[in-house]
Amino acid sequence: MSCPEVKELLFGELKEPERSALMAHVSGCEACTIEYERLQATTAALGLVADQEPPVRIRFVSDRVFEQRWWQRVLGGGAIWANAGLALATCLAVAVLIWFQTSRTATPGPPVLSAAEVQKIIDARVGQAVAVAVAENDRRHDSEMKTMLASYERDRAKQQQQLIQQIAAAWQLDDQIKTRALYAAIEKQPSVGQ
């Protein structure tokens, strides 16, 4: 029967002089030494399962997934009430402006635009349309790429797993044959004292 404190030695968090005292005890106690060796063998076995690489890297903050929506930007930063007050004041100002415009008796005629101004409006609308199209294309491309990568990773993981199982099965069979032969050889040998 080993002491329950043996596990405390495993992870190097025991302070002196408790550590030295326990170490001295374990060194001189058969049951505790076996327990300590079993625990070390256990953690060593656990260490054989290595970390894996993430299939896809985590998206960075600069990626779109981290972009805040407009209401998050308005509410964020801890100044919720200040921002809410600002929004309310803006709404009031807009309401007053609309009321002022609609209450005018004289209705102004349609504005006369110069050729340069017309061109500017056209350029702006074209630019906006292009930006929307590019964004849509990027989004579709990202989605297709993600689907393709996920499918590839799934297939690869499946193949690896099958391969490991095949290797493990082959090794186990081979090892059993060797072990049986070894045991048979040992049994044939005369034991000490005979």
Next chain:
Amino acid sequence: MIFREVEDRDLVLRAQKGEVDAFNVLVSRWERRVFNYLLRILREREDAQDVAQEVFLKAFQSLRRLESPAKFASWLFRIAHNEAYSLLRKAKPESEFTFDPAGGDTLRRLYPAETALAVEAAMARLSREQREAVVLKVYQGFKFEEMAEVLGEPVSTVKSRLYAALDFLKDVLAPVEEVSRRRGLAAGGMKHDPETGGTV
């Protein structure tokens, strides 16, 4: 480890001031560890990947609320723990932990690749809480105090879970008769020295 801690703290401070690049460095530095922690808890690669992304998103959104930048690691894993358990609660509950010492026979003559498979099988037989304690301690190298912060439990509870898990794992992975046999094969009368890992 100390230098690494200082660097992380510095990056956290810079990210809290709005430096996006600083947070990006933290992401690239911690994504593998967080992914593997989640993979060992959730046991599904796709779930681990999705939850890892969510963890870093939440970390970014709440980074300003992290009062002690030196505790970034345990804070990040606390988020990961919460997200993982949130997903697990939606999933089917795990079967009860069962103890089967007979499983110890399986590891006696195994090669490393087989041992890794046996380890995975043994880990799968632990309860969620015990498995997480092993992952945080053995695979992630957290101190007991940090584990308590991640799990939101007292150190005594954390130790209790870890040690119960180790008791089960050692019966499967390092059965007593196997260790005794190997000791018997070693030079007669020699004793193991835990400090050096050798015999005296």
